[in-house]
Amino acid sequence: SVARRAVAEVAQRDKVPRPVGFVPPPPPCPGNIHHFKI
Amino acid sequence: VPAAPPAPLGCDDPESEAAAEAAVNYINGHSHHGYKFVLNRIENIRVLPQGANNEIIFLELDLLETTCHILSPTPLANCTVRSFTDHAVEGDCDVKLQKVNGQLSVLASKCHSNPDSNEDVHQVCPDCPLLALSNDTEVLATVTEALSDYNSKNAGAYLKLLEIGRAKIQYHPAHIVFVEFAVAATNCSTEEANVEACQLLPDDQSNFGFCTATKVIRPSQELQVNCQVYGHQVPTPDTPFLSRVFQSTT
Numbered sequence: 001s002v003a004r005r006a007v008a009e010v011a012q013r014d015k016v017p018r019p020v021g022f023v024p025p026p027p028p029c030p031g032n033i034h035h036f037k038i
Numbered sequence: 039v040p041a042a043p044p045a046p047l048g049c050d051d052p053e054s055e056a057a058a059e060a061a062v063n064y065i066n067g068h069s070h071h072g073y074k075f076v077l078n079r080i081e082n083i084r085v086l087p088q089g090a091n092n093e094i095i096f097l098e099l100d101l102l103e104t105t106c107h108i109l110s111p112t113p114l115a116n117c118t119v120r121s122f123t124d125h126a127v128e129g130d131c132d133v134k135l136q137k138v139n140g141q142l143s144v145l146a147s148k149c150h151s152n153p154d155s156n157e158d159v160h161q162v163c164p165d166c167p168l169l170a171l172s173n174d175t176e177v178l179a180t181v182t183e184a185l186s187d188y189n190s191k192n193a194g195a196y197l198k199l200l201e202i203g204r205a206k207i208q209y210h211p212a213h214i215v216f217v218e219f220a221v222a223a224t225n226c227s228t229e230e231a232n233v234e235a236c237q238l239l240p241d242d243q244s245n246f247g248f249c250t251a252t253k254v255i256r257p258s259q260e261l262q263v264n265c266q267v268y269g270h271q272v273p274t275p276d277t278p279f280l281s282r283v284f285q286s287t288t
Contacts, residue, residue, distance in 0.1 A: 028046060028047070028048035028049060029048065029049040029080070029081065029082050029083065030049050030079055030080065030081045030082065030100075031048070031049030031050040031054070031079050031080040031081075032049075032050055032079065033078060033079045034076075034077060034078050034079065035076070035078050035102050035119050036078075036102075036122055036126075037078075037079070037100075038102075038122075038126055038128045038154045038158070
C-alpha cells in the first residue's frame with residue numbers, strides 16, 4: 001500500500017551509513033571476564 | 039548553559055575497577071569463614087551524584103573463590119583462583135559505596151556464593167571429584183583422622199578443628215576423599231594426654247593454620263595430611279607485616 005511504501009522510504013533515507021572498518025564500541029556493562037565464567 | 043551530565047561509567051573503566059577493588063577488599067576483610075574471593079567481572083555499576091565531590095556507587099560483582107583460606111596471611115594478589123575442574127565456586131555480591139573527595143568507603147555489601155553445577159564440571163572433566171557436603175560422614179571421618187594423624191606426628195601446640203573449608207569425593211576409578219580445613223592452636227601440647235580439656239588460645243594469641251588431606255579408601259587405604267601453621271602475626275618495625283616469614287610445618 002501507499003502508506004507502507006512511504007514509511008520504508010523514510011526509514012531508508014534516515015539510515016546513517018557507517019564508515020568502512022567501523023567497530024561499534026563495547027557495551028559499558030557487564031565488564032570483561034578476568035578469569036572464567038561459571 | 040548547564041554542563042552536560044558526565045557519561046555513565048562503564049564496567050571496565052578504571053574508576054569502576056578501583057571501586058570493585060575496594061569492595062572485594064572489604065568483603066574479604068569482613069569474612070570469617072571459607073576462602074578469599076577475587077574479582078571475576080563487574081556485572082553492573084550505577085552512580086548517584088550526591089553533590090560536589092560526593093557520590094554513591096552501586097556495584098554488582100561476580101567473584102571467584104581462591105585457594106587461600108580467609109585466615110591465611112597470603113595477600114590476595116598471590117592467591118590462586120580455584121580452577122574450573124576443582125569445582126569452582128562463584129560469589130555474587132551487591133555493594134554500596136560512597137566516594138567523597140576521591141576517597142572510597144564501603145557502606146554495605148550482600149553476597150551469595152554458589153558452586154558450579156555437577157553437570158558443568160562433569161561435562162568438562164568426567165572423572166573429576168565433585169564437591170561434597172561438609173557434614174558428609176566420609177568427609178567428617180577423613181577430617182578427624184587427618185587432624186589426629188597430624189597431632190600425633192608433630193610436636194608443639196595441639197591443633198583443633200575450626201571449620202571444614204571444602205571437601206570433594208571421587209568414586210571412580212578410585213574412591214578418594216579430599217578435604218581442606220582450618221585449625222587453631224590450643225593451650226595444650228600434642229604430648230598431653232587429656233586433649234579434650236584443651237582450650238583454643240584467645241584470638242590475639244592464637245595460631246591459625248590450614249590443612250589439606252587426601253584419604254584413599256579403595257583400592258588401598260592411604261592417608262596424606264599437609265598442614266601449614268601461619269603463626270602469631272605481630273608486625274614489628276624490623277619485620278613488616280607482609281614480609282614476615284610464617285612458621286610452616288608439613
